[in-house]
Amino acid sequence: MKFSHSIQFNAVPDWSSHYIAYSNLKKLIYQLEKSIHQSPILAQNDAEASPLINTDDPDAVFRRALDQELEKICSFYQLKELEIYGEVGDLMKEEEEFGAEADGVDMDQLDGPGDKKGRPRRGSIFGKFGFGGRQRRTSTMSASTIEEEEGDSDDDADERTGLNMSGMSRDRRKTYDANAPQAEGDLRSSRELPPSRRRASQAYDDYSDQAFSTLVASGMTLKKRTISLYVSLCELKSFIQLNKTGFSKVCKKYDKTLNRNLKSVYIKEKVAPAYPFQPVTMQHIDENIQNVEKAYADVITKGDVPTARRELRLHLREHVVWERNTVWREMIGIERKAQAANMGLRRTLLGGDQDPKLQGDETGEVATKELDTPIGKYRCPQWLFSSTFFTLMGIIVLFVILLVVPIMKKPEQQNCLALLVFVSLLWATEVIPLFVTALLVPFLAVILRVAREDQKPHHRLDPKDATKYIFAAMWTPVIMLLLGGFTIAAALSKFHIAKMMATFVLSKAGTRPRTVLITNMFVAMILSMWISNVASPVLCFSIIQPLLRNLPSDSNFSKALILGIALAANIGGAASPIASPQNIIALQNMRPQPSWGKWFFVALPVCIISILLIWILLLITFQPGKGTTIVPIRPMKDKFTGVQYFISIVTVVTIVLWCVTHQLEHFFGDMGVVAIIPMVAFFGTGILTKEDFNNFLWTIIILAAGGLSLGKAVSSSGLLHTIAATVTEKVEGMSLYGVLVVFAALILVIATFISHTVAALIFLPLVHQVGAALKEPHPNLLVMSSALMCSAAMGLPTSGFPNMTAIMMEDSQTGQRYLQVKHFISRGIPASIFTFLVVISLGYGLLLVAGL
Incomplete structure (x- = not known):
């Protein structure tokens, strides 16, 4: 894949304008190349033909463009890093507060159905609160699924905006406090719950509704914010890597096109010392990612960091698929349209069917046409009315005629003549792909029994022997x-x-x-x-x-x-x-x-x-x-x-x-x-x-x-x-x-x-x-x-x-x-x-x- 496409596939959509303008820099390279090699005589005779770009020093022109891109990237990165790191700091503080609140709960009385030793199930936000009787969910559960389970979709309409969720835990607590009596009534009114559910409900009754709902709300908020911050940190890391690769590739393109040696000098003097591309910057991102993984482990997976890391990566993958699906679909659509245009041009050159309706829509569904008949209306595939279909039908009719009308004295030669004409016409007209026609040859040769023994008196081979005979000729x-x-x-x-x-x-x-x-x-x-x-x-x-x-x-x-x-x-x-x-x-x-x-x-x-x-x-x-x-x-x-x-x-x-x-x-x-x-x-x-x-x-x-x-x-x-x-x-x-x-x-x-x-x-x-x-x-x-x-x-x-x-x-x-x-x-x-x-x-x- 070309890097110009790769950077579009992998860029964060909201940050797309802050990445290196790779395609624009390539265009500038080609303009500089053309201006340098433009005929001096043409420029003297025609003022309008003179270069639009001053190419006395193309290195200076290209360096200015690179400097502008580098400044844009550095400015955006520093602001975004400050914002995300601030959110990480707030998350760490709230995680400590949450840990202190959870430690204050008498967990012995809240032990719900966990393992045989009474420990709550790992991997669940409700593990510490004895809600073990809930149905098991996979670790790849999407944030929207969590919202649906908790009935909090109105407050958390967009889980991905984790940067704007700091300081919201108190508000969420109020929301859960308001809903707590109803939840309590629902739990107490249930008489069909299994014993484990009743024990959980009894444990729930031992504590205040306010304290319980506050812990639930805080845990949910921390989980969602932790996932969002993990995704943001990974995107920040990818931002650095993509732009660093972009500078390297565009400088290499410049050197190759204009026969210069700018890459090594510019990367060493400008790119490497820039703050986003310093080793210590990447080290800080990795440290913050580890802190977020540790916070997620403390809140969700009972301190199991490897499990937390695995779940966060699954959430990251899910986020990428959801967030960038539109971008990928548009890019792939552009590629498909370009390929379709080339194929359309080829079909035109080949004299093929040029009706786009015959090709179906983008979903792959075949276009249909309504046909009126004496017994009603029916929808048929539109390719049945194309010139290609009628050509194919004509070839088949000719094939049948040659099989029936005696031209050769021997039946195997008569059948072989029909086979030869049939295959030759299919190859010449290309109404079906050439290799498909080639696959028909051994099939028809066996069915029509055209093969004979090599030795006299040349008896016709039966289908079993003919199969071995014909297929042996296909691999030589x-x-x-x-x-x-x-x-x-x-x-x-x-x-x-x-x-x-x-x-x-x-x-x-x-x-x-x-x-x-x-x-x-x-x-x-x-x-x-x-x-x-x-x-x-x-x-x-x-x-x-x-x-x-x-x-x-x-x-x-x-x-x-x-x-x-x-x-x-x-x-x-x-x-x-x-x-x-x-x-x-x-x-x-x-x-x-x-x-x-x-x-x-x-x-x-x-x-x-x-x-x-x-x-x-x-x-x-x-x-x-x-x-x-x-x-x-x-x-x-x-x-x-x-x-x-x-x-x-x-x-x-x-x-x-x-x-x-x-x-x-x-x-x-x-x-x-x-x-x-x-x-x-x-x-x-x-x-x-x-x-x-x-x-x-x-x-x-x-x-x-x-x-x-x-x-x-x-x-x-x-x-x-x-x-x-x-x-x-x-x-x-x-x-x-x-x-x-x-x-x-x-x-x-x-x-x-x-x-x-x-x-x-x-x-x-x-x-x-x-x-x-x-x-x-x-x-x-x-x-x-x-x-x-x-x-x-x-x-x-x-x-x-x-x-x-x-x-x-x-x-x-x-x-x-x-x-x-x-x-x-x-x-x-x-x-x-x-x-x-x-x-x-x-x-x-x-x-x-x-x-x-």
């Missing part, structure tokens, strides 16, 4: 390879190794726009190779934030930079076998699987040439160098720790083993076995935790597993062989190169509109079969070129995760998106065509040289 060494890639990506990201490497490279790029652009694009490509093309653009966009903040809102360089990173991340998805799911699917369909060395030999030149062509395209169309002043990106100053060295060594060793797995097949067997090494090394040592494991993209893993099971079902049924034979007849007479061009163009078009992974799931098994049936069989060549084309489809905002992330980037000042759909169409489509030409020319030649 390729899935382990994918998990190993996720593990390495998580470690490199969690410990900022990828960010440190990226900022180091970008810091060498200088300030020339064209150089900065190409450097960022190659960094995005390299990161996509190792931490996936889903995470790499997010990381790259966070790194360039200082650069974007100092550019005008309508800067062409901002657009070129964001779009360049997105397109390069797409291209980088083809650079290594673990860069994207489509590469994993390609490896599954290649026999034998190529080594990492061969993959790099083909993919890296194709990716590098494609990125250079896209860079030239962006320079020509955006002309980002005009009037652009670039703030150089500074490398992270943190030194490599032992953990980071360990992660780097394990990563390098794993990648080297992946590259030479074919030479070590007699030892490791498959790359999936090597993938276990980083998983054991990182999770076994605690570098990654089970939360990191749970945060893996399991939807992608399920999607890949579903695709593997679909490929197994289509191949086993014989449908894939039949389709491949038909396609081969259509391309008969065409050379291998002609087939490559046809399939590359087809996949490019399809993958532009649907997910790259889905396109790979649908087409790569077919491409492999067609390649194997050619006169010159080159199935691996066609599969790998098709996988490269899946990553090259980037003509729309929905063509891959990097594009969707890029179009959601907004200017922090204006709130406007940097990119529009037109930017992707006008640059993304030509970029896809350039990559297509590279694949069918340079890529084809490299594939032949590599012997694929």
Whole structure:
């Protein structure tokens, strides 16, 4: 959680204006940064463009702002401390008076039902007064519950205002004195009480009503005031800790953003000597907390301090939940609205249902619509009337038709054709989540009995054998390879190794726009190779934030930079076998699987040439160098720790083993076995935790597993062989190169509109079969070129995760998106065509040289 959010979550609502203004100080930092790097030429030509803040000495400007915050905090703390400590002193005096009054009572005659030795029950305010027959209450009983039991809700309408309750015990005694005769009458008139109650009532009759009610009132008041003061002291302690952390973090932010060294000096000279942040101040708070715990123990728990401390902490937790529930709810509501806005934007880009009524309200209830029928009115879920629902119904109807209408000669192939079309349409339209569709594959494959024996005469498998057959295809060494890639990506990201490497490279790029652009694009490509093309653009966009903040809102360089990173991340998805799911699917369909060395030999030149062509395209169309002043990106100053060295060594060793797995097949067997090494090394040592494991993209893993099971079902049924034979007849007479061009163009078009992974799931098994049936069989060549084309489809905002992330980037000042759909169409489509030409020319030649 960001500290700006954390301080709002944990601040005392009534004191919110007295905490450090962390968000305002961050804004000041960004204003100073922008003013410092503002173009002097622009300021000379346009007086209105001159900095609004005098930045001759930014340290002085920022110090003044910090001094004002420090003075505000110190002044408020001293007043609040004086007030609360005064209340604690009054509480101690009243506790002594209460103890003296209670000691004056003849407790031997008031012994009510306690333990077998006649001692009153601990933990009850009535323990000393023989009211032991009351029903037991838990120690977490809220103050409002106590009020309700005692019938004093009118006098104690707000138990939390403990600071204003000093000196009220005498008034409360009068209130209890007035009510005492009625209480006495009620007790004496009862004839249905058990013997213990009658003994308590008899003991009660032995003493004056005035003395008893006075003790009860004093005990109740002391308990409530003790709880309130304990909460106030804890809030005072939290006030110090939050503000101290705030000064440290905002100074660190200033040093990092403006490349200064203010933090250590200011903390030492200003913050540490300030009264609230002195060690003796925290020591005084702890002493007062202990005094309050002791007072609560004397009054409530018969001197048991650990029990008193436990009960007070429970009351503190209850107070926090009650007092700040509104603040938390508002903050969480803001976060949810922001997420909903992003999801709404994504749905709009995907052409999904944009009707907010279909999403239900904030309580999670599904929106309904009233439907008139001849037999009455009924309310139905509104999603039943959406275009998504009708699309789903149409796909199901087509599925049923394909099951009934005979197209194929064999029933298992007929059923498999219906399954293939059904799943492909669900994936293409995304009417239900992709991974849910993937889970349907093994279910339908077993129910429809599409699997056959591998050996002739290829009898259809019964459901029991088909289940084992299909599920065996869902967990293969390729899935382990994918998990190993996720593990390495998580470690490199969690410990900022990828960010440190990226900022180091970008810091060498200088300030020339064209150089900065190409450097960022190659960094995005390299990161996509190792931490996936889903995470790499997010990381790259966070790194360039200082650069974007100092550019005008309508800067062409901002657009070129964001779009360049997105397109390069797409291209980088083809650079290594673990860069994207489509590469994993390609490896599954290649026999034998190529080594990492061969993959790099083909993919890296194709990716590098494609990125250079896209860079030239962006320079020509955006002309980002005009009037652009670039703030150089500074490398992270943190030194490599032992953990980071360990992660780097394990990563390098794993990648080297992946590259030479074919030479070590007699030892490791498959790359999936090597993938276990980083998983054991990182999770076994605690570098990654089970939360990191749970945060893996399991939807992608399920999607890949579903695709593997679909490929197994289509191949086993014989449908894939039949389709491949038909396609081969259509391309008969065409050379291998002609087939490559046809399939590359087809996949490019399809993958532009649907997910790259889905396109790979649908087409790569077919491409492999067609390649194997050619006169010159080159199935691996066609599969790998098709996988490269899946990553090259980037003509729309929905063509891959990097594009969707890029179009959601907004200017922090204006709130406007940097990119529009037109930017992707006008640059993304030509970029896809350039990559297509590279694949069918340079890529084809490299594939032949590599012997694929």
